[in-house]
Amino acid sequence: MSEFAVVVSGLGKRYRIGRKASGSLRESIVNAFRRSDKEITDFWALKDVSFNLEQGRVLGMIGKNGAGKSTLLKTLSRITWPTSGRIEINGRVSSLLEVGTGFHPELTGRENVFLNGTILGMSRREVRSKFDEIVDFSGIERFIDTPVKRYSSGMYVRLAFAVAAHLDPEILIIDEVLAVGDADFQKKCLGKMSSVAGEGRTVIFVSHNMSAVSSLCDTALHLEKGRIRTIGPVDEVIRQYMKGDSLHEGAGKDWLTHPPVQQDEKVRLMSAGIRTPEGTPVSDIRVNQPFDIVFRYQILGKDCRPVPNIHLFTSRGEKAFGSVDTNRSLQCEPGIYTAGVRIPENFLNEDTYTVGFALSTLNPVIVHASDYEAFSFEVLDDLDAITRNEYKGRFDGVIRPLLQWKTQKTGDL
């Protein structure tokens, strides 16, 4: 038996982006007559990825959103097929890209344990022999014969994770499924995971959570734009990854070379970007750091008084908020203007946000120029963020503000 658990060589995955990808019968027929190949562009989500992973190693995969982590994970789990290259896997694999795959709301907890277990590759006999342990781990014995649709989301996740935790693979592939559940339960899961790693099994783990990666993994792989940037001892790779961040060119937009979609003759958008409070251009920021969104434009006409405003959208396209300059006596003579708006620390949640800009006269409303998809930047989580207290899990929601709390004992029992 080979000493390598995973051997990846020259792996590449190409996605075709374009109209054709949506695929319906009508489109296929239409395309057969009209060679519309030029509308299709190739996008390599992974390119020339090669690495070996020794048995018993715990590998952490890190990289920004869109670096190819999920694609690599899906290729390793055989969910998608590579376009080029080869993977050799020695041993029984279990991959957990989400917890509770295949759970059906109409079925009871018991039925779902069997369903989920067999989907994850266990035999019914295996599930049966571990059933009591699984139920015990989940801590929801009382509801095991209740349809899952009546569960709270916490119970659902507990049960789902309990099944996953009792898999017995030689190679375990995990996406950020740990980022669920309450703190106690997470500790239990992290414990279970390190015991899996301790038993000499090979683990591949993807996470944004650097402290989890550094505490669980011995090796790390840093992906950037579909290629391996570095692979090696975990601390070294993380250090490089963090350092690499600040060296990055800042996110931004230059409208002089890429004019906005809408702009009238009275104004001209110039550029925009985000900066640290010290003025360094960056493309990402931590949740507990303040930053500025800076916006430059020209006023050409004399008779208008455009007010700069920004609009933030989450990665799912929801609007997070809009904000206009609150100064009621803005200047309006022709010239170059720079608008900056400070986004406080502990306000936005972890996400990739898209910034939109507009210059508008407010009363009556006339939009002189706008670009609602100027550029994107990332807000990265920080385990030490004050808004977390001791919670280590994932925060939902568009914003994660630091609010004033006052909790005190107000009486005796």
Next chain:
Amino acid sequence: MFKKCEICNVRDAHAMSKTIIDSTGKGLQFQSLKELYLYRDLFLTLAYREFRIRYAQTFLGFLWAGLQPLVTLVIFAIVFGRALQVDTSGVPYPVFALAGMSAWMYFSFVVSTSGKSLITDQAMISKIYFPRIITPLSKALVGLIDFAITFILLILFMIWYGVSPSPHMVWLPVFLLMALLASLTFGIWVSALSVRYRDIQHIIPFMVQVGLYATPVAYPSSLIPEKYQLAYFLINPMAGVIEGFRWSIIGQGEVQPLMFYSFGLIALLFILGLLYFKKVERTMADIL
């Protein structure tokens, strides 16, 4: 101590497992059958899930499975039995129709459920690997439950009308197998095609409805003029299966060579379907 050992055993059983994923596609071909066997429990669980969900929270539960053929039967008896007076060579019309319906309803159930199975289970398919073919295959098992209910209904009608079963009954399993194969053939094709062409989903209910009248379910195939019989059996492989059902259960009609055209066609389409499915399987998670 005992527990620990048990875990070791499980691990040892799989210790030799080795997976090769090659973009050129070599190395996985012959693994597929072995893999299907390894995933046999998933096949059963998926079938069980489908079965449970269908009657979950319904008041009549199982009765629905019997009600549907009964209602269709009443309509057929009125239209074909009474109004059109089709020639069933002396067999009471309800028995005649039910014998055909048992196979047809199985077919239409399996084709429509397995045809859309990949789309229904797309969340699962994009999150975990398992041999995708299990999804449409498992529906063939679920369909057997409904088939059994229709079949019991048929037996009750036979007792009621005093129709004695034909000695050809021993051949019924063969025709049942053909029905299963025909249903899966269509199911696999439809499911694989609908991954790329969602339009197929809309064609299926329509096809099943037209098929009911284009197949000798409510009438005997002898009603079709001689010169069209070849085309009839070739275009519609289920025609041979239904005739075979009726022949083996109530001895009505005869085994015609034309049936074997139907069966040959089914076998060919089945193998082609499997190959096509295998081809689509790789890109499934990307397209769905």
